[in-house]
Amino acid sequence: xxxxxxxxxxxxxxxxxxxxxxxxxxxxxxxxxxxxxxxxxxxxxxxxxxxxxxxxxxxxxxxxxxxxxxxxxxxxxxxxxxxxxxxxxxxxxxxxxxxxxxxxxxxxxxxxxxxxxxxxxxxxxxxxxxxxxxxxxxxxxxxxxxxxxxxxxxxxxxxxxxxxxxxxxxxxxxxxxxxxxxxxxxxxxxxxxxxxxxxxxxxxxxxxxxxxxxxxxxxxxxxxxxxxxxxxxxxxxxxxxxxxxxxxxxxxxxxxxxxxxxxxxxxxxxxxxxxxxxxxxxxxxxxxxxxxxxxxxxxxxxxxxxxxxxxxxxxxxxxxxxxxxxxxxx
Amino acid sequence: xxxxxxxxxxxxxxxxxxxxxxxxxxxxxxxxxxxxxxxxxxxxxxxxxxxxxxxxxxxxxxxxxxxxxxxxxxxxxxxxxxxxxxxxxxxxxxxxxxxxxxxxxxxxxxxxxxxxxxxxxxxxxxxxxxxxxxxxxxxxxxxxxxxxxxxxxxxxxxxxxxxxxxxxxxxxxxxxxxxxxxxxxxxxxxxxxxxxxxxxxxxxxxxxxxxxxxxxxxxxxxxxxxxxxxxxxxxxxxxxxxxxxxxxxxxxxxxxxxxxxxxxxxxxxxxxxxxxxxxxxxxxxxxxxxxxxxxxxxxxxxxxxxxxxxxxxxxxxxxxxxxxxxxxxx
Numbered sequence: 001x002x003x004x005x006x007x008x009x010x011x012x013x014x015x016x017x018x019x020x021x022x023x024x025x026x027x028x029x030x031x032x033x034x035x036x037x038x039x040x041x042x043x044x045x046x047x048x049x050x051x052x053x054x055x056x057x058x059x060x061x062x063x064x065x066x067x068x069x070x071x072x073x074x075x076x077x078x079x080x081x082x083x084x085x086x087x088x089x090x091x092x093x094x095x096x097x098x099x100x101x102x103x104x105x106x107x108x109x110x111x112x113x114x115x116x117x118x119x120x121x122x123x124x125x126x127x128x129x130x131x132x133x134x135x136x137x138x139x140x141x142x143x144x145x146x147x148x149x150x151x152x153x154x155x156x157x158x159x160x161x162x163x164x165x166x167x168x169x170x171x172x173x174x175x176x177x178x179x180x181x182x183x184x185x186x187x188x189x190x191x192x193x194x195x196x197x198x199x200x201x202x203x204x205x206x207x208x209x210x211x212x213x214x215x216x217x218x219x220x221x222x223x224x225x226x227x228x229x230x231x232x233x234x235x236x237x238x239x240x241x242x243x244x245x246x247x248x249x250x251x252x253x254x255x256x257x258x259x260x261x262x263x264x265x266x267x268x269x270x271x272x273x274x275x276x277x278x279x280x281x282x283x284x285x286x287x288x289x290x291x292x293x294x295x296x297x298x299x300x301x302x303x304x305x306x307x308x309x310x311x312x313x314x315x316x317x318x319x320x321x322x323x324x325x326x327x328x329x330x
Numbered sequence: 331x332x333x334x335x336x337x338x339x340x341x342x343x344x345x346x347x348x349x350x351x352x353x354x355x356x357x358x359x360x361x362x363x364x365x366x367x368x369x370x371x372x373x374x375x376x377x378x379x380x381x382x383x384x385x386x387x388x389x390x391x392x393x394x395x396x397x398x399x400x401x402x403x404x405x406x407x408x409x410x411x412x413x414x415x416x417x418x419x420x421x422x423x424x425x426x427x428x429x430x431x432x433x434x435x436x437x438x439x440x441x442x443x444x445x446x447x448x449x450x451x452x453x454x455x456x457x458x459x460x461x462x463x464x465x466x467x468x469x470x471x472x473x474x475x476x477x478x479x480x481x482x483x484x485x486x487x488x489x490x491x492x493x494x495x496x497x498x499x500x501x502x503x504x505x506x507x508x509x510x511x512x513x514x515x516x517x518x519x520x521x522x523x524x525x526x527x528x529x530x531x532x533x534x535x536x537x538x539x540x541x542x543x544x545x546x547x548x549x550x551x552x553x554x555x556x557x558x559x560x561x562x563x564x565x566x567x568x569x570x571x572x573x574x575x576x577x578x579x580x581x582x583x584x585x586x587x588x589x590x591x592x593x594x595x596x597x598x599x600x601x602x603x604x605x606x607x608x609x610x611x612x613x614x615x616x617x618x619x620x621x622x623x624x625x626x627x628x629x630x631x632x633x634x635x636x637x638x639x640x641x642x643x644x645x646x647x648x649x650x651x652x653x654x655x656x657x658x659x660x
Contacts, residue, residue, distance in 0.1 A: 001357060022354040023362075027331060027460045032353075035365035035501035072504035107447060109364055117437060117462070119533055121504050130357045133446070147451055154489030159482055161502045168498035171365035172491045174402035174451050203449055 001130050002088045005113075006074045008123040015084050017091055020130065026115030030122045036112030038067045040161040041276045043134075044089045044104040044328065046096045047318025050091060053325040054106075055276075055316050057082045059232045064108060067164040072121040073276070075111050079128075081108070082099060086328040088129060097133050100317050105134040105154040105277075119268075136278070142309075144284025144296045145273075147201060148180035151289075155190040155200060157229075162199075162227040169229075177202070185287055187273070192227055196256040199227050204273030204281060205234040208254055209304050210248075211267040217247035220254045220303070221274075233274040236324065237308050256288055263293050271295045272305040279312050280305040331460050332418045336404050345414050347421055348461065356445030360452045366442030367497040368397040371606045373464075373660065374419045374434040376426045377648025382419060383655040384436075385606075385646050387412045389562045393440060397494040402451040403440050411438070411457075416658040418459060423658075425462050430647050435464040466608065472639075474614025474626045475603075477519040477531060478510035479586060481619075485520040485530060485557075492529075492557040499559075500533070507532070515617055517603070522557055526586040529557050534603030534611060535564040538584055538635050539577075541597040548575035549634070550584045550602075563604040566654065567638050586618055593623050601625045602635040609642050611636040619627035 001020045005013040030036040040060045045053050061078025068075045085106060096104040099168065108129045113121030136142075153176045155164020161169065180188045187202035192304065199222055212218045219241050224230050241249045262268040273284035282305045286293040292296055296303070314320035331350045339382050341383045360366040375383050388636040391408025415436060419426065426434040437460045442452030466472075483506045485494020491499060503518065510518045517532035529552055554560050571579045592598040601613035612620045612635045614624040626633070634640045637652055644650035 023357055024352040027350065027439070027458055028437075029351055029463075030360065032361060032367060033369050033437070033439060033497055033500070034598065035367060035497035035502070036504065037362055037365060037501065039363050070505055071501060073510060105447075107363070109357070109362060117435075119500055119507065121508050128357055132358075149506075151488055154487060157484055157487035158608055159484030159489070160400065164502075166501060167363055167365035168501040169402060170449055171367065171498040172494075174364065174366065174449065175400055177449065178402060217586055268587070277499050 001082055001128055004127045006125040006127065007115070009321065012076060018089055023126070023128070025113060028115040028117055029111070029113045029254055030116070031111035031113065033117060034112075034119060035166070035168045035171065036041060036071060036073065036122055038064065038071050038073060038165055039167065040064045040108040040165060042085070042106040042108070043276060043316070045316040046098055046103075046105060047316075048100070049318045050124050051318055052093060052096050053316065053318060054082075054085065054089075054328065055326075056232050056236065056324045057326055058109070059235065062146050062267060064110075066164055068110060070161060070164050071110075071166050073125055076127065082120060085129065087329075088131065091330050092131055095131060095133050096102055102133060102135045103316075105132050107131070131159065134277075138292045140308075142282065144282040145186040146184065146285045146287065147187050147283055147290040148185040149189040149191055149196075149198070150176070150179070151189075151191045151196050151284050153188075154192060156192070160226070163230060164223065165229060177305070183287060189286055191256065197253050198222065198256060198259065200229065201281075201283070202272040204275035204278070205229065205231040207234075207237065207272055208268070209260060209270040209276055210262045211269065212248070219247060219249045221251055223251040224255060231275055232314070233276055233279060236312060237274050238278075240308065240311055259286070259294050260288070260291075263295065268295060270304050280309050331458055332414055334457045335457040336457065342404070342406060347616060353456070353458070355443060355640065358445040358447055359441070359443045360446070361441035361443065363447060364442075365496070365501065366401060366403065366452055367496045368394065368401050368403060368440050369497065370394045370438040370495060370496055372415070372436040372438070373606060373646070374426050374436060375646040375648075376433075378430070381648055382423060382658045383646065383648060384412070384415065384565065385656075386562050387415065387418065387483055387656055390438070390566065393495060393560060394440070398494055400491060401496050402493050403455050406457065410655050412656075418461065422461055423482050425461060425463050430643065432463060432465045433646075435462045437461070448590060457620050458633040462574035463518060464607075471624075472612065472636075474612040475516040476514065476615045476617065477517050478513055478515040479519040479521055479526075479528070479616050479618040480506070480509075481521045481526050483518075483520075484522060487522070487547055488556060490556070491562060493554065495559060497644055516592055517629045520617055521586060527583050528552065528586060528589065530559065531611075531613070534608070535559065535561040537564075537567065537602055537604055538598070539600040540592045541599065542578070547599070549577060551578045551581055551582040552583060561605055563606055563609060563642070567604050567610075570638065570641055576627060581620060589616070589621050590618070590621075593625065598625060600634055610639050
């Protein structure tokens, strides 16, 4: 693991790579009471050429610094942290799986460690990074998941922190995730507002591929209006789709009403989550106000989700050359 | 400190009172990533008769259990935890200050300790309680505080967790608190909605005492609509005021517009925060959209805030007999 301590008076200390070990925290550490904490999710991939690569790490660093500023935690030099991540992965390189189905998950984390109960910016913090090999995210593989869309629960709000990767955005979701599982669903589809705009799915961005009411094929994802996490995968898929130029690509509000109508009229082609863990996660059906909306059929070949998956993993595993893939030896 | 471990398979373990010590947490403990954490704030008071008392502890236990259920953390037997708190304070009784200006702060805390990164309910948790003697909460004493009311930042929303004492409600507020201090204010007044309803002040409930537009004296506090923490002090002051029967007591929405108009027309008598830390905290002025709204004048005698303070502390320090004060020897 990598550890870097911060104090208000001395700034960031020397980074240290050391064996994974328990953290010792004073019971009054602010992270344990006031959620003074943030994280990122990244991966290292062993390519077909045995080279180990990160995927667009600077985007994670930029988001981590924005989140730090909003979380009353210290900001840092993102390029230096990428250099440290490369070194850490290099030290642990035998933990990067020798297969294209798996990767090494990288979890940069920052916590406020000052041991005082005042509800104010901490004077002490710890940035640490842990690693773990991971297989495909969903146990069911590329099988479409079912979502619970319950408008009684709201993940984020204008004037809130929905666009930040703060721990605070996740704690309140665990109980709703449990309710989804109790109802036979795998994930929560988060809605917003009286018109039930769709915002995110579980901890992923959501994308809808449909034939719109002008008869055009359109890939829709909600805009970065402060309610949505600016996902690295989201940005990558939008960039790819725009470069292909084969269908409309729009960041705009989309409601459950529009999704349901498109489904009823046979115009809903696909829906999928987009995130680092799974790249894309096809949505099979949505449980919404007592109804079940059918979305992606199982075993669909030549799907957009599959094409995105193949393109992104092609870059990640060194089969397609791209600036997005960054060797840990670079 | 008091520690009680929980596992999904074995339930709650045996409680242990032990010297204060650092906690050892795996770096993947869910509390450090997903804010799986909650707390309560209570106090022990040394009465004029040298008896040590808690204040309405069962209300804290009920709220802590409601918060635990919403936080995907285990619930517990509140009466048993009160018995343990009494024992803990008894062991540390010489830390309960021998003065009516101070008390022993009690911080029950619960954290999800399971060392895995899945965004799901933790299978392991720790309930711990730490203690600290505290003086009057605000360095300026009973001097009115100035508030920053900035509608760009929203603390809680319908469908969210504003009524829960989860860490997640506090992390996002630290940066806004810092901005308030930079602008010369001591606390944040949280607004909600296009009409700028007032909701809470810092980590306290807010109360407004005014002459309403029917010419009646009225004590107003926002209703428990899910945006507001159900404070023990809030409930106590409402109960006292209703028992006095000297003025209207209402739980209703109140907007910045109504507060500003009452101030301009000389009908705004007092505003104050209500919470465990300070009992009441008079508001001197509110900085709102470039204007300064004057509220409570300094050195006001016979104020409602002072009367509430004297009544509540009279109960807490054993000068007034009340069921609300619970001896640790009972």
